Amino acid sequence: MKKLLSLCGAVLALLISFNVKAEENVMSDKKVLVAYFSATGTTAKVAEKLAQVTKGDLFEIKPVKPYSSADLDWQNDKSRSSVEMKDMSSRPEIDGKVADMSKYNVVFVGFPIWWYREPSIIDTFMESYDFAGKTVVPFATSGMSGIGDSGGNMQKLAPKAKVEIGKRFSAGVGADELQKWAAEWL
Numbered sequence: 134m135k136k137l138l139s140l141c142g143a144v145l146a147l148l149i150s151f152n153v154k155a156e157e158n159v160m161s162d163k164k165v166l167v168a169y170f171s172a173t174g175t176t177a178k179v180a181e182k183l184a185q186v187t188k189g190d191l192f193e194i195k196p197v198k199p200y201s202s203a204d205l206d207w208q209n210d211k212s213r214s215s216v217e218m219k220d221m222s223s224r225p226e227i228d229g230k231v232a233d234m235s236k237y238n239v240v241f242v243g244f245p246i247w248w249y250r251e252p253s254i255i256d257t258f259m260e261s262y263d264f265a266g267k268t269v270v271p272f273a274t275s276g277m278s279g280i281g282d283s284g285g286n287m288q289k290l291a292p293k294a295k296v297e298i299g300k301r302f303s304a305g306v307g308a309d310e311l312q313k314w315a316a317e318w319l
Contacts, residue, residue, distance in 0.1 A: 165189030169243035176274045180243045186312040197226040223253040234262045246275035251283040264294035271299030
């Protein structure tokens, strides 16, 4: 009986091992990019954790003209960010490009929530590449605001992609939570 239990245990361990290897192979077939815009560093920290847990490449969406504290003053109607967000056609210029977007299957796009949606520079990013056939997954950071219609807005800018609804995270989100969330697309 002991030999039978021992043999059953060994077979079970072997099956579990094969299943883990099969899941790793499926995950390794997906090439992941984590692209992000971060005005104050909060989104950058979340993006870095997400890139680590997904084994994805990291790309910072940097404006040609960086945002100053005065530019980010949402209480000032004349601040740069306020003006950009009121003008739906605003497309702040990005410094740099993803070297080869065609190699990615899944693109996580991160940003802070501005006026209940993605910042205009994300719209610039979405219009700068061909996302046809790719899965685009928004993720956002905010102390209180939800992700709003960001996924829908981004879908309109990349109609041949599958843009997910996405999720808002707090600044202190853990790697385990990010890994569980991202697993759906890997």
